[in-house]
Amino acid sequence: MSFWRQAAIVTRRDLLAEGRSGEVWWVVLPFGLVSLFLIPVAVGSQRSLLADIGPGMFWTVVLLFGMFVTLRRSAQATPAEADVLALVVVDPAVVFVGRSIASFALVLVFQAVTAPAMVVLFGPDIPERWGWLLLLGPLTALGMAMTGTLAGGLVAGTRLGTTLAPLIAISLSFPLLVGASMTTSGLVAGTDILAPLILLTLVVVLVAIAGVLTARPLEESGA
């Protein structure tokens, strides 16, 4: 069976489990929306200030809550499940890719719901080159999905896993936040976005390489 077919099976299984648990839809997403709502309440009604900070706040919320999407409980295999998966001899890189694709889809959904809310609550200037946002969103989601999957793999089976995983994921995602925010600011200001976009792409590629290369050592070390 091909690598991608196996990865698709893992993705389907993760999305099915998430669909049943509703962790993202009923817990993470509402809290993300509430946090977006709370920021204008705390800052006040200065429309120009809100418009300025809106995109940055959006990416911060996407980063923080997106990490909970990628580290959701339904995507974590128990030690017994991990053992059984290892015995099927699925390439650990397949599991990394499959889980990342599932998380990518869920982070995209998170972005798709919170982005309109941000526009309504903050009233940011819509950039003329808004089409780039259609690349920026998925690119950031992909980076976050792989970062979360990698962090989950790093702490799997450790006693402090639930505490460490978000810390590791957010630390690794920091360049994603910088890249996404700078690209958005550049689009709004009409300046060059090449540098932050390259940064973002580079981070995504590096995380992908790290995830694939560390998948097997992480599986073996979890033994």
Place this chain on the structure above:
Amino acid sequence: MIKLEGVGVTRSGTTILHDVELAVSASEVVGITGPNGTGKTTLLRVVATLLIPTVGTATVLDATVGSPQARRVRPAIGLVGHQPALSPNLTLREQLAFHAALAGIEPERVDRALKAVGLHGAGDRRASAVSAGMARRADLARVVMTKPTLLLLDEPDASLDSDATEVIDALIGSVTGRGGAVLMVSHDPERVEHRCDRAIRLVDGTLEAA
């Protein structure tokens, strides 16, 4: 089929197993007994090729544990662990189908395996909604489906009623009938003696004949 020579496992500075010597031949059923916390599960994970010994050599199905060859023999190993390997949000049938799809097993064997362990009517129930005994049966169904050459059982009778223990007996019979071997660990010496050709006691991380 299994050969352990001077196997020892140390984790976080604690010695769990030491100087373990064990040989299990084809068609043999070997049981290991011992109280909780003596390293029975650790020993089983070494034999399952999932845990590389700190010292010594473990050879399973002609592959040395820790070598690249060990990964290749894994599909021939059936493991029923102490904890159910089930995702709470998926149905029993979905879990088996997921496993079958990844392992390249025909989907028709899913329902046959569920039937073989007496779960045919419960295939559409989520793992979170079944009893511990049914979860254990679902794990057994996964192993039935994969037809392993080497069967490893960790406390196989835990949570099971008398009907289900017959399922285990049948599973053991089918594995040895195909020329395979069975290694089971249990804290219950009576169960082990009833089922096994040979029983060995694990004391303080090492094996001694019972």
